[in-house]
Amino acid sequence: MEAAPADRSGEKALSWVLKDGIIELALHRAPCNELGSVSLAELENFAADLRRMQESAHALVIYSELKSGFCAGADLRELYRRSQEMDKATALRGVRDFLERIHRVLNLIDAAPLTTIAAVHGVTFGGGFELALTCDLIIADKLARFCFPELRLGLIPGFGGIPRLKRDLGNAVVRDLLLTGRSINAVKAQQIGLVSQVVGEGESLRAARATAAQLGKFDRATATAAKRFIKSIPQDELRQEIDLFCELYTRPAVQAGLRKFVESSAAQPYLP
Amino acid sequence: MGEFAQELMSTTDQTLDEILNLAATHFKVPREKLHADDDFFKTLGIDSLQTLDLLTKLENHFRIELPDYELQGVSDFRTLAGKIQARL
Structure with missing residues (x-):
C-alpha cells in the first residue's frame, strides 16, 4: 500500500507519506515545531493513520523540514495564553487532558511494531527531545543539541521524557540533564548512548533513510518480536509523570516562569 | 610579566583567534570585521538558535563541553575565549 503525501497547504504542522515500506513524518510548523493544540490534533490524526499504515511498513522516520531544528518543545506561548484566559481549575483540567492525549500518541509511536528513527538537527529541546526519545534510534547531525529546560519554568518534562530517558540510559543521565x-x-549524546549515529550538517535525514532501507531487508516478525522483547513502555512512571506535572503546574512559580519566558527579549532565551 | 602569565595570554589569544576564524567561516562574515571585544550577537547578527549553533561548533572544534549556563550574560568574543580556555 502506498499513501499519498498529506495536504501541505494552509497551517499544517505535520505531514506524512508511506513509500517503499518507510513512513516519513515531517514536522514543519514555524518557528521550530513547537507542540501545541494544532500539532497535537495532527499527531492524533497521524497516530490513527499509523495503525493503518504499519501493516505495510517496516520503518518510521520522524524529521523536521525547518532549518531551525527538530523541535523546540511544547508551545509555551499557547500554554501561558490559556492559563491567563481561564480559571485555575479549568486550566489545570486542560493541561491534564493535553498531557493524556499526547502521551497516548507518543506511547503508540514508542511501541509501534516498526523500527522508528528520529532524524534530528539543531534544537531538540523539551517536548522535541521527548518526541525523539520515543524512537528506537536517534540519528543526529553534528549541530543537534538536546536539552530538558523545564526546570527553569518550575516544571518537569511532561511528555514522557524522564521515564523514557531513564529506561534507555539510566538515572544518572536523567539527573544530569534534568537538574542542570x-x-x-x-557528539556528547552519542558518547552517553543516546544517539546511534552522528552525521554531517544536513545529513541526518539521508542517513535515516539509508538506515530505514537497510531495515527493510530483515524479517519483520522477528524485528517486531526483538523490539517488543527489549523495549518496554514504562507505564507506571509515565502516569506518575503526568500527576507530578499537574501538581507542579498549579504553583505560582510556574506562571511566573512562563511569563518570564514569553515576555523575554533576552538574546539567549533558550539558555537556562 | 612572568613566563606563565605570558604563556597563558598567548594561548588565550590563540583561542580567541580560532573563535573569530570559526565564527567568520560559519556565519559568512569577513574575518577582518570581527574583533575581540565585539558583541557577537550584533556583529554576527545571530539569534538565540544560531547562538546554539555557534556553541556546538565551538565545542566540536575545541573538543570540549561548555555548559550553556556558563555563557549566560557572555556577549563578547574575548570573554567567550576565556570560558573556553578554562575548559581546555
Missing part, C-alpha cells in the same frame, strides 16, 4: 537544564551536543 544544560544542553548537550550530538
